[in-house]
Amino acid sequence: MTGNGFERPLSWPSMAISKVLRPLPIGQLLQQGWSPQCHREPSVDESAWGVLQTAAIQPGYFVDDRNKRLPDHLSPKLALEVSAGDILITRAGPRGRCAIPCLVRSTRSRLMISDKMYRFRADEALVDPRFLELQLLSPACQSALDLMKTGISDNGVNLTQSRFLNLPIVVPPLREQQRIVNLLEDYLSRLDAAQFEVDSADRRVDGWRRASADRLLLNQEAPLRSVAELLREPMRNGHSARAARDGEPGVRTLTLTAVTRGLFADAFTKMSAADPKRVVGLWLAPGDILVQRSNTPELVGTAAMYGGPNNWAIFPDLMIRLRVDTEVVLPEYVTAVLRSERVHRQLRDKAKGLAGSMPKIDQQAIASIVLKVPSLPCQRELVAKLSEIERVANRLAMDAGTTRRQGQALRKAMLDAAFSGRLTGRGSDMDMVEEIAGV
DSSP states (O other), rough: OTTTSSSGGGOOOEGGGGBBBOOOSSSSSSOOOOOOOOOOOOOOSSTTEEEEOOGGEEEEOOOOOOOEEEOTOOOOGGGGGTTTOOEEEEEEEEEEGTEEEEEEEOOSSSOOOTTTTTEBBOTTTTTTTHHHHHHHHHHHHHHHHHHHHHEEETTTTEOOOOHOOOOOOEEOOOHHHHHHHHHHHHHHHHHHHHHHHHHHHHHHHHHHHHHHHHHHHHHOOEEEEGGGBBBBSOOOOOOOOOOOOOTTEEEEOHHHHHHHHHHOOOGGEEOOOOOTTTTTGBBBBBBBEEEEEOOTTTTTOOOOOOSSOSSBBBBOTTTEEEEEEEEEOOHHHHHHHHHHHHHHHHHHHBBBBBTSSSOBEEEEEEEETTOOOHHHHHHHHHHHHHOOOOOOOOHHHHHHHHHHHHHHHHHHHHHHTTTTTTTOTTTTTHHHHHHHTOO
C-alpha cells in the first residue's frame, strides 16, 4: 500500500473484459441490436417504441431522446429493450464515434438498442459498473480499442464481438474501484459543469448570429423576386462517379463537407473517375452558388458560394449549381439569404424522402424561394455587415473551441492518472493533471 491508501498499480490484476461481465438474459455476454427502417422523428414518450441512434451514446452519459420511432406495423423486439444498469458501446460508424461507451443510469421504457451498438452488464461481484465505464473511457483503453477496429476507411469502421471481449482491463479490489470512482466523479463533475457553460455560450453565440443575420435581411424595404427570376442560366445538377483508383486519371470533385462548412479546400475534395467529356459544363467558376440537394434533414438545402479560380473542381450530383445575374444581384447576397435560418428552414420543409433515407430537394424547390432584392449598393452594405457578424461569431466560436479542447485534454489526463494509480485525492492532483494535459 502507498501512503495515500491506494494499492500500487502493479498489484492490480489485468484480465480480458469478458471475465468481469455477467451473462445477459439471452445467455450471451454481448448483445447486438436491430436497425429496422424507422420514422425520421423520434419517439418522444413511452406511448411508442423507439430505436436508439448511436448519438444516444455519448462518452460517459446516455441520451434517451436520441432515437427514431418504430413504425406501427413493426413489432418491437422485447429482448432488446434497454434498461438501467446496461453498459452500451457503439460498434460501428466513423472512427471517432466507434467504441464510445456509456453506463445507462436511468432511462424511459420502450427503447431498443440498434444494430450499431452492443450492450453488456458488469458482474458487480468483480467490478463496479461505474469503474468499468470510466476505464473504457480512459486513454489506454481507447487506444487499445482503436487498434481493434476494422474497416477500409475511417468513415466506417467496426468493432467485432470477439475482439472487444478480449480487451485487457485492470481490476483492483472493489473498495479501491469505488474510491477511484468517487474521486473521478468529483473531478469530472467540475469539468462537466465548465463544459456545460461553454456549450451554452456556444449556443447563445449561434443564436445571436442567426437572429442578427435574419433581422438584417428581413428588415428592409425592397422588391420581392424569386430565385428563378435572378438566374442568368438554368440551374444544373452535378455528376457523381466512383472514386479513382491508384494511378488512374481522376477529376477533382467536391464533397458535401465543402458546402456544409462553406470552405472550398483540397481536404474537401476527392478524385473521381468521371468521364471528362461528361463534366465539361460542371467546372466551378467564381461566384457559383452550390446548394446541397440531398443530405441529412438538418443539412439538406445548405448553400455556399465558391470564390476560387476557374476550373478548380467539378461538383457532384448531390449538389445544384446556381449562377445569378450579377447586374441585378450579388452572389454573396443570394448565398447569405439562402443560408439564413428562415430560408434554410423553407428548403428543409420542402425536402422529400422515404423514412431512413436522406431527404432531397429539387431545382423547383430552390427556384420558388422568394427574397427581397434591394439595390446593388444596399446589397454590398448588407454583405459587409453580415461578414462582420460572421467574423465576430467565428472568433467567439474559436475561443469556445480552445476552452473545449483544454477541457477534453484535462479529462483524458484525469482518467490517465486514475488508471495508472497517480490520483491521490490531494490538492496537488489538479496540478499534476494540468501538467499531463499540457494546459
